[in-house]
Amino acid sequence: MSEETMIWEEEDRELDGQTYDWTASEEDEGERVDKWVAEKVDRSRTMVQGYIEGGLLLVNGRPIKANYKLRPGDAVSLEIPEPEDTRIEPENIPLDLVYEDADVIVVNKPRGMVVHPAAGHTKGTLVNALMYHCTDLSGIGGELRPGIVHRIDKDTSGLIMAAKNDMAHQSLSRQLKDHTVTRQYIALVHGVVNHDLGTVDAPIGRHPVHRKEMSVRKDGRHAVTHFHVLERFNGYTLLECKLETGRTHQIRVHMQFIGHPLVGDPVYGPKRTLSGIEGQALHAQVLGFTHPRTGEYLEFSAPMPEDMLALVERLRKDMA
Template sequence: LDLFICERIPKLSRSRVQKLISQGNVFVNNQKKSKSHFVKRGDDIEVNIPPLLKLEAKPEDIKINIIYEDEDIIVLSKPAGIVVHPSPGHPAKTIVNALLFHTKFLSDIGGVLRPGIVHRLDKQTSGLMIVAKNDDAHKNLSQQFKKKSVKKIYLALVHGRIEEDEGKIDAPIGRSRRNRKKMSVIPEGRESVTEFEVLKRFNNFTLIKVRPITGRTHQIRVHLSYIGKPVVGDVQYRKRRRIEDYLKLKRHFLHASKLDFKHPRDGKEMSFEDKLPEELKNSLNMLENKNIDF
């Protein structure tokens, strides 16, 4: 039943449909059914979609690591485990809530839930982010991202040994047909290009430097999974957890370590670096000391 509804109402995620069913908002022939109910020809299916609660971003006293700030921009180091802006699943305790507490000056272009947000990092990805403090800065930075002139470098630990020293993944990415919350490589997807360079090889793992040329949702994670080298700790694009449990890793090993762009006011070249968080350093140390093979 849930799959049938997802196919007919693609704007709803499968988890949202399952929640509607469990809350009694879906009827088959005027009767409530489970998500596993088999739909038959001639069934009358009614789906009631209650309005979502109105979200509002409020200032919250959350500590954030600001690396640089002036009248136009903020460069911060985002920790893993926190989302960038409020959403139905994460209405508070986001980077935006922390920014609103830190300053009254944020661009309005992103709307009330995304003030100042020019680009995003996934919840379990750590590292560098740029924030715009006014609309002119936001427009300028957005253009730089659009023109692919912003250089973003990530560090990732992946499963498997990558034998070539460097490479490029050029494969279109779009919304997964099976799970609307996931992205995947599909023929009708948008152009997506990722470059990588090997930094160190372990028994069955590789530490790489990654540069996404385009900026699709989950791009690095999807591309690395696509070539059979998924990011360690990425439970969304890789099921097995044995090595993550051993390393006591409660996040995926992906860190935005370097960010180069031009200052939106005067065009000055700006470059920032962010070291690996301690939990990722500890994981590397364990691999080096034990030389584990999973």
């Protein structure tokens, strides 16, 4: 699968069914094997420990314990199994359709819905709903992600596009890679942002300790978020954020980095936050792209969801 036809956030990796072989260096001496391997394959130490218990991770051809300390020259091998069941069933889940033709479909995804299935989680996703709604999704994304060319987080609401054939998928993927897709979000953040306009240009990579999280780090991938203030409240600010790049959790990480984490963010935000919303107050409001077949630029918008709008109205009343 080429870079041109499959543009995900680059941090995502397809590891299932693959075998890996490494040789420990002098610099690796004394490292716990479970931690060392987890960092190499971007999976949790708990998952790697499961591989060890199942005899899938060997050192010098022999089973070891998770706390084994590496020695220079150790041959480490890992065989990651295929998911037991990758069959995805269509489900009659209501969709908020914003646009649809023979090539592209645009949906306003609700907060709480996962975009695509993963191993062990194959129901209730946007893909399940799309498969029920239309039978002609692109196959480039594979069995678990038919038609999906980009994602938004489970607890982020808003616009997402999917491809109904491979031609459309390739075109939309190329536009994402070339940063010509318009992706504009509304975010409610903690604190009063003093500057009306701003740009966060800070590389993002996997968190060195918490492997399911992302963080700003020097060896991360280039990431740029532009923002401007829409409204200020007592202790909070409503922002419009425009993505120049599309890293995993980009807006959430960048806002935390500048000291203004998103309201309700369970991972990157403070424990004390506004009540009334499940998940981060982030909404993909505007999505624009060049139509793969006609060459016409199309742009769509979706209003803030009711829970997020209710928060803003509360804050407005507090200012009165």
